[in-house]
Structures are given as structure tokens and as C-alpha cells.
Amino acid sequence: MANISINNGRSYCTPAEAIAAVGMDEIASWMDDETREAVHADLAPCTEETFLAEYLRRAPYDLIIG
Numbered sequence: 833m834a835n836i837s838i839n840n841g842r843s844y845c846t847p848a849e850a851i852a853a854v855g856m857d858e859i860a861s862w863m864d865d866e867t868r869e870a871v872h873a874d875l876a877p878c879t880e881e882t883f884l885a886e887y888l889r890r891a892p893y894d895l896i897i898g
């Protein structure tokens with residue numbers, strides 16, 4: 833399972849914390865396109881937090897924003 837950082841990898845946070853801090857649009861712009869599209873195909877519609885948690889479960893690497 834991958835982790836998410838919103839401060840360029842200095843620390844990691846939960847999906848809910850990341851969404852509250854930077855928003856899902858910003859997070860999505862940093863995601864692996866193939867993984868993001870696969871999660872969307874399998875889960876939509878769902879909450880942003882559920883989507884991000886599943887993305888991180890499938891992601892090939894940590895999601896580093898910043």
C-alpha cells in the first residue's frame with residue numbers, strides 16, 4: 833500500500849487529511865493516470881476519501897505532492 837504526502841515527502845498523512853489540506857483536484861493531478869482510471873472504473877460513484885484510499889491501496893508508488 834502506498835502512502836500520501838502533501839509536503840514533498842517530509843511526512844505522510846491520511847487520505848482525509850490530504851483532501852482537507854489540498855483538495856481532491858490537486859491530489860488527482862499527481863496520481864498515476866492508469867491507476868486513477870482503474871479505480872474510477874471500479875468504484876465511481878464513491879466518496880473522495882474512499883476513492884483516495886483505494887487508489888493508495890493499488891498505487892505502484894507513494895503519492896508525493898509538493
